[in-house]
Amino acid sequence: MRGNLLLTQTGDVWGLYRIQTTSIPRQNEKETASYKRNWKQFFEELTDYKDFHLMMYPQEFRLGERLDDLKQDIAMDADDMAGYYLQETTNLLEQRLGKLTKSDFILGVRLKMENIKVDADLKDNMFSAFSRVTDTIVNLLGWEQDVSVSFFQQFDEAEDELSKLVAMVGGVRLTEEEMIYVNRYNFLRGIDHDVSEQSDDATPEGITNTVIDPTSSSSLKLNAEGDEGYISFLVVDEFHHNMAESELFYEAQSLPFSVEVDIKAQAENKSKTKMNVNLKKQQLRQSAREQNQVGDETDASVSASDYLIRGLQDEIKKDDVNMFNWVAVIIVDGETKKDCLQRAKLVKRHMKAAGITCRIPVADQLSLFYQFLPGKSLDITNRNWLQKTTQDGLAENFFGVYADVGSKVGFFIGWIDRFEKHKDLASAIGSSRDPIFFHPFLANQQVKGSKTRSPHVLITGDTGNGKSFLAKLLFIYISMMDVKSLYIDPKKELRKWIRKVMLSPQVKRDYPLFVEHLKKFHFTTLDAEDESNWGALDPIVFLPPMQAREMIETIFSQVYSFKGKDDIHTAFLKAVTEVLERKEQGEQVGSKHVVDILCKHDESMIRKAGEFLAEVTNDSIMKLCVHDGSQDALSLHQRISIVEIENLDLPEVTDSVESYTNAQMKSSAVMYALGKYCELFGQDKEERTAEFIDEAWMLTSNPTGRKVEKQMRRVGRSYKNALFFISQSTKDALREEESGNFGVAFAFDEPTERDDVLKWMNMEATEENIDMLEQMYQGQCLFKDYYGRTAKMSVECLFDEWAGAFETIEGTAVAQAEEKYL
Numbered sequence: 001m002r003g004n005l006l007l008t009q010t011g012d013v014w015g016l017y018r019i020q021t022t023s024i025p026r027q028n029e030k031e032t033a034s035y036k037r038n039w040k041q042f043f044e045e046l047t048d049y050k051d052f053h054l055m056m057y058p059q060e061f062r063l064g065e066r067l068d069d070l071k072q073d074i075a076m077d078a079d080d081m082a083g084y085y086l087q088e089t090t091n092l093l094e095q096r097l098g099k100l101t102k103s104d105f106i107l108g109v110r111l112k113m114e115n116i117k118v119d120a121d122l123k124d125n126m127f128s129a130f131s132r133v134t135d136t137i138v139n140l141l142g143w144e145q146d147v148s149v150s151f152f153q154q155f156d157e158a159e160d161e162l163s164k165l166v167a168m169v170g171g172v173r174l175t176e177e178e179m180i181y182v183n184r185y186n187f188l189r190g191i192d193h194d195v196s197e198q199s200d201d202a203t204p205e206g207i208t209n210t211v212i213d214p215t216s217s218s219s220l221k222l223n224a225e226g227d228e229g230y231i232s233f234l235v236v237d238e239f240h241h242n243m244a245e246s247e248l249f250y251e252a253q254s255l256p257f258s259v260e261v262d263i264k265a266q267a268e269n270k271s272k273t274k275m276n277v278n279l280k281k282q283q284l285r286q287s288a289r290e291q292n293q294v295g296d297e298t299d300a301s302v303s304a305s306d307y308l309i310r311g312l313q314d315e316i317k318k319d320d321v322n323m324f325n326w327v328a329v330i331i332v333d334g335e336t337k338k339d340c341l342q343r344a345k346l347v348k349r350h351m352k353a354a355g356i357t358c359r360i361p362v363a364d365q366l367s368l369f370y371q372f373l374p375g376k377s378l379d380i381t382n383r384n385w386l387q388k389t390t391q392d393g394l395a396e397n398f399f400g401v402y403a404d405v406g407s408k409v410g411f412f413i414g415w416i417d418r419f420e421k422h423k424d425l426a427s428a429i430g431s432s433r434d435p436i437f438f439h440p441f442l443a444n445q446q447v448k449g450s451k452t453r454s455p456h457v458l459i460t461g462d463t464g465n466g467k468s469f470l471a472k473l474l475f476i477y478i479s480m481m482d483v484k485s486l487y488i489d490p491k492k493e494l495r496k497w498i499r500k501v502m503l504s505p506q507v508k509r510d511y512p513l514f515v516e517h518l519k520k521f522h523f524t525t526l527d528a529e530d531e532s533n534w535g536a537l538d539p540i541v542f543l544p545p546m547q548a549r550e551m552i553e554t555i556f557s558q559v560y561s562f563k564g565k566d567d568i569h570t571a572f573l574k575a576v577t578e579v580l581e582r583k584e585q586g587e588q589v590g591s592k593h594v595v596d597i598l599c600k601h602d603e604s605m606i607r608k609a610g611e612f613l614a615e616v617t618n619d620s621i622m623k624l625c626v627h628d629g630s631q632d633a634l635s636l637h638q639r640i641s642i643v644e645i646e647n648l649d650l651p652e653v654t655d656s657v658e659s660y661t662n663a664q665m666k667s668s669a670v671m672y673a674l675g676k677y678c679e680l681f682g683q684d685k686e687e688r689t690a691e692f693i694d695e696a697w698m699l700t701s702n703p704t705g706r707k708v709e710k711q712m713r714r715v716g717r718s719y720k721n722a723l724f725f726i727s728q729s730t731k732d733a734l735r736e737e738e739s740g741n742f743g744v745a746f747a748f749d750e751p752t753e754r755d756d757v758l759k760w761m762n763m764e765a766t767e768e769n770i771d772m773l774e775q776m777y778q779g780q781c782l783f784k785d786y787y788g789r790t791a792k793m794s795v796e797c798l799f800d801e802w803a804g805a806f807e808t809i810e811g812t813a814v815a816q817a818e819e820k821y822l
Contacts, residue, residue, distance in 0.1 A: 001176055001179050001180065001183075002152040002176065003152070003173065003175070003176055003179075004016050004173040004175070004176070004179060005111075005152055005159060006179065006375045007151070008376075012051075012110050012111075012113075012375065012377065013110070013111045013113075013152075013155050014109065014111065015108070015111055015159050015162050015163070015173075016106060016107070016108045016173075016174045016179055016374065017107045017108075017163070017166045017171035017172060017173055017174060018104070018105065018106055018171065018172055018173075018174055019105040019106070019107050019169060019170055019171050019399070019400040020170040020171075020172065020400075021103070021105060021400060021401070021404055022035065022170065022400055022401050022402070023401070023402060023404040023405060023789040023790075023791065024401055025763055025790055025791060025792070026247075026418075027763065027766065027768050027769045028762075028764050028769075029766065030764060031764075032398075035398075035401065036392075036395040036398070037395070038168070038169065039169060039394070039395040039399065039400075040391045040392055040395040041168075042165075042168055043391035043394050043395060044322060044391050045165055045168075046109065046165075046267065047267040047322045047391075048112060048267075049109050049110055049111070049112055049162070049267075050110060051109070051110040051264075051266050051377045051378065052108060052109045052110065052265055053106075053107070053109075053262070053263070053264055053374060054105075054107060054249075054261075054262065054265070054397075054399050055105065055106040055107070055182075055260075055261075055262050055374070056104070056106075056249050056260060056261040056262070056399070057103075057106070057182075057185060057260045058101035058102070058103065058104075058258035058259070058260065059101060059102055059103070059104035059195075060099065060100075060101060060195045061099075061102050062195070062196075063089075063090050063100050066409050066437070067086040067087075067089060067090060067409075070410065070411070070439070071083070071086065073439075073441070073481050074481060074482065075480065075481060075482040075483070075639070076482070077520065077639075078479070078480040078481075078517060078520075080513055081513040081514065081516070081517045082480040085480075085799065088798070088799065089411075089412050089798060092798050093435060093798075097433055098257075099192075100435070102402065103249075103253055103402045105249075105399060105402075106174070106182055107166060107169075107171055108374050108375070109162055111158045111159060111162060112158060169400065170400070180203070180204060180207065181195065182374065183373075184206070184207045186369075186372075186373055187207065187208055187209070187210035187212075187224060188224060189222065189229065189231045189331065189333045190222060190229025190231045190333030190334060190335070190340070191222055191224055191225070191227045191228065191229040192227055192229075193225065193227075209225075210222050210224040211223040211224070212366070212369065214365060214366040216230075216337055217362045217363065218232060218341060218344070218360050218361075218362050219231065219232040219340050219341060219344075219365060220232070220365050220366060220369060229333055229334065229335060230334050230335070230337045230340035231331055231332065231333045231334075231340065231369075232331070232332050232333075232340050232343075232344045232360060232365065233329050233360075233361065233364075233365055233368040233369070233372075234329060234330045234331075234332070234347055234348065234358040234359065234360050235327065235328070235359050235361060235368070235384075235385040236328040236329065236330070236351075236357070236358055236385065236387070237357045237358060237359045237385055238356070238357035239355070239357075239387070239393075241308060242308075242393075243389060243393040243396040243397075244396060245396065246354075246355065246396050246397060247354075247396065247397065247398040247401075248261060248263075248356065248397040248398070249261050249397055249398050249399050249400075249401065250398040250401050250402075250403075251350075251351065251354045251356070252330055252347075253402065253403065253418075254418045255347060255350055256346075256431065257332075257343060257433070258433070259330055259332050259347065260330070260331040260332075261328070261329070261330050262328070262329050262331070263326050263328045263329075263394075263397065263399075264326060264327050264372060264376070264378040265324050265325070265326035265378065265394065266324065266325050266326070266377065266378040267323075267324055268322070268323040268324060268325055268388075270322065270323075280305075287299075315390060322390065322391055323388060323389070324388070324390070324391065324393075324394055325378065325380045325387070325388055326378065326386070326389070326394065327371075327386055327387065328387065328397075329368060330347055330358060331372075341360075344360050345360075359385070364384075403416045403434050404434075404789065404791075405783055405784075405785050405789045405790065405791040405793070406436040406437050406783070406785050407437050407438050407439040407442055407785070407786070408437070409437070409439055410437035410438045410440075411437060411438055411477040412435055412436070412796075412798060413436055413437070413470070413473060413474070413477075413793075413795060413796075414429075414435075414436050414793045414794050414795040414796045415428070415432035415434060415435060415436060415793060415794045415796060416434035416436060416792070417431075417432060417792045417793060417794050418432065418434070419431060420772065421775055422777070424777060425777040425778065425779045425780065425794060428777065428780065428794045429794045429796055436791075438474075438785075440457065440474065440477075440478055440481075440690065441455060441481075441483070441720070441722060442455075442786060443455040443722075443743040443744070449787050450786045450787055451788040452743035452744075452786055452788075453743070454713075454743035455721070455722040455723075455743055456713055456722060456724075456725065456742045456743060456744075457474075457723070457724045457725065457742065457743070457744045457745070457746070458727075458730070458742040458744070458745040458746070458747075459471055459724065459725065459726045459745075459746045460726075460727055460728065460730050460746070460748065460750065461728065461746075461748020461749060461750055462728060462748065462749060462751065464778065465748035465749055465776075465778055465779075465781070466748055466778050466779040466780070467746070467781075468493070468694065469779070469795065469797075470746055470781070471692055471694065471724060473795070473797050473802070474724065475487050475692055476802055478690050479517070479520075479521070479640045480517070481688075482688065483689065483690050484638075484639050484640075484684075484687055484688070484689045484690075485639070485641070485689070485690045485691070485692070486641045486642075486643065486690070486691045486692065487641070487643070487691075487692040487694070488643050488678065488692065488693050489643065489645075489694055490644075490645050490671075490694060490695045491694065491695065492525070492644040492645070492646065494642055494644075495523050495642065495644060497804065500804065501514075501515075501518070501801060501804045502515055502518055502519075504804070507801050510801070511801045514799075514802070520639070521640050521642055522641045522642065523644065524536070524634060524635075524641065524642070524643050525644040525645075525646050526624050526644065526645045526670070526674075527645075527646035527647065528620065528621040528623045528624050528646075532631070533623075533624060534624065534627045534631060535590055535624070535625075535626075535627025535628070535629065535630070535631045535633065536631070536633055536634050537625045537633065537670065537673040537674060537677060538590045538591050538624075538625055538626065538629065538633060538673075539551040539552050539555070539591060539625070539673060539676065540552070540579060540580065540583060540589060540590045540591050540593075540594075540629060541627075541629055541632075542633035542634065543676060543680065545580045545583075545584070547680075548576075549573075549576050549577070551672065551676050552576050552591055552594065553572075553573070553576070554672050555591070555625050555626070555669040555672065555673060556572070556669075558665045558668050558669035559613070559622070559662070559665055559669065560612065565609075567603070567605065567606065568605065568606055568609045571598060571601055571603070571606045571609075572594070572598065572609075575594045575597040575598055576594050578597060579591075579593045579594050583629075588628075588630060589628070589629045590627045591625060591626040592617075592626050592627050592628045592629075593628065593629075595610055595613045595626065596610075596614075597610070598610025598613065616662075616666075620666055621647060621648065621649075621663075621666050621667060621670055622669060625669060625673045633677075634677055636680065636681055643674070645670065645674070648667045648670065648671075649661070649664050651664045651667075651668075675712060678691045678693065678712055678723075682719055682721030682723070683719060684719070685719055688721070689720065689721045689722070690721070690722045690723075690724065691721070691722075691723050691724065692726065693724065693726060694726045695726070696709070696726055696727040697727040697728060697729060709725075710741075713742075728750065729750065730747065730750070730756050730757055731756070743786055744783075744784065744785055744786060745760065745761060745782075745783070745784045746781050746782070746783055747760070747761055747781055747782045747783075748776075748780070748781040749773045749774070749780075749781075754770050754773050754774075755770070758770070758773070758782075760784075761782045761784050761790045762788060762790050763782070763790055776792070777794075779794060780793065781793060781795065
């Protein structure tokens, strides 16, 4: 081996490449078809290379290493708690799934030899040497150095041409270290091993350091490094006639355990293809004539074959259609022979349900083992299980597609759901092997492959579908990070359930680290009936002058219309200017002083307007925004803050602004002031901040609120700030001119907006996708990540003590009885 090149004893040189995985929702028909067309074109280009190998093997996920890397973002005061729960994440996931893996895709291609000029000198002509002599003689002549350096240099130009071709499907060269492990893996299937140790210690000489015992039928026993395991090869015998949507590689990933899938393929010469097709056509017609001569009707299978042959003849007449011979295998492993064969039988049943017939060869396990080693060309003289298709058929296998969404390093938040229907959420979670991890601060870190620079997160969905549960799960995770976080909770739900958890004797006894962490949450309740809260959101107190002027006008506009009252409006603005100047001079002032100035104005009409504003703001929730400056505003320095609003009369999301009551208009004014506070909260460039805005639709129900919310989102693009926007409707947050402001989105079902949701989530608004949204259970949503990938997911919190703090609906005894009689 040298670099990504592999030299075989027959003198063939193969190049090996890793195909970067692509995540495509299966329901996206156009995107799926486009992907397959790209691979169809690629297989056309591979025709000249003749032999190639498609490999999908379960690569170790290295969960422990990923979570160790995440610890770099943990806050010092949460180090113990985070360390415990990150380790618990590893323990619980490995307990459920065993060793976590992800599908890795490798492409091997035999290089074209006809363009390579070989020096006539035997010492440099290693190709000739390998064709005629054994390894022993080569070693005796001391030519190892020539093999590893000078010999391979002859293939640099040919390999470079191939690598450019492979790049069209996202292929990159393997390193020599990766080459050694990929080859060594064939001899370690079913044997517990550490990938990093194998990569560090492995040498080309040690690749085959395994004892293979073929004496057991239907399986092979491998013994290496003091451990043993069993493997079994299943061959794919039959597909649908036209291979449409067979998607072998993707289908195998939905099994409840990891498997390996390999295809060895060889392009067929066109002249040979034409001859074989013509011969087959004659055979079919002869069969039909014989059946008709004895009075029988032509068999359906003969008619179907004749139809396919005629279609194939038409295809072959096109210059861009080629025929390929190929064999596909699915490889399973197990600690014991019984485990291995049970898995093999499960693969057969699973694939049969997908329209793919598999067999377990009893006596051919060893030959299949060697047939599917890298660098081995397909032996088409053995016609057992041989498939013959055009490049379209090969492309239908969906090579390189993996259900992947989220971050490579992050917190566990749930599971990808590959299936259309389940009995309930628990069964959806139990059938998945694809965990989802999420890091909330990667979007603006210029991560390779990211399609957004926005760290903001949108969480939408109808009431009761689980969006608040997800938001609170993310908030707990972020509270462990070195991030200053704020949660706006207009419903005052979080304190109730956190208090319930903290008072639980069992939680206090079994999870003391969690309880201690919850004690760090700083709750502030904006209750206008409590005098200590008056002025907590006074713009004069906590905003810079220019922003304070704008927000004061917005607040008072909610309860008083200045339209057509230019004199009053002018007097109001002058009063605001005067109060701000007094503040600059060091005087203790607040928004109430603006009203006082109007009440003392010389003109009667302006005095009356001031008296009206004084009455409106007196003894109401407006006291939170309009006060004399004698009390501090909300703190901007607490690391974990939860701001609640008591007695807030919020209108319904569907209510028009014209129908708002006076109390609702006052509540809207408070929400605008709170939004401005959130904007200021995230404007420190020296620290990372996160704000969760629950019931965020209140900020966007009219143009003024949208302006505040728009400015909040702009903060995140230039500062280290992430806004989590939690609302019932996507329309509250998404407008055509601002559609790129949310880098990540979680969309729970909203029956009236399914078309809009699918469009925003990069999915087609097909009948199938709309039905998928309708079939989702509480706790399921669509997730679109930084990379623009979308998947259906099932949200899960691994820790019961956390889940108790997120509940928004308390189950009744009758509800429990309802489930009793399922």
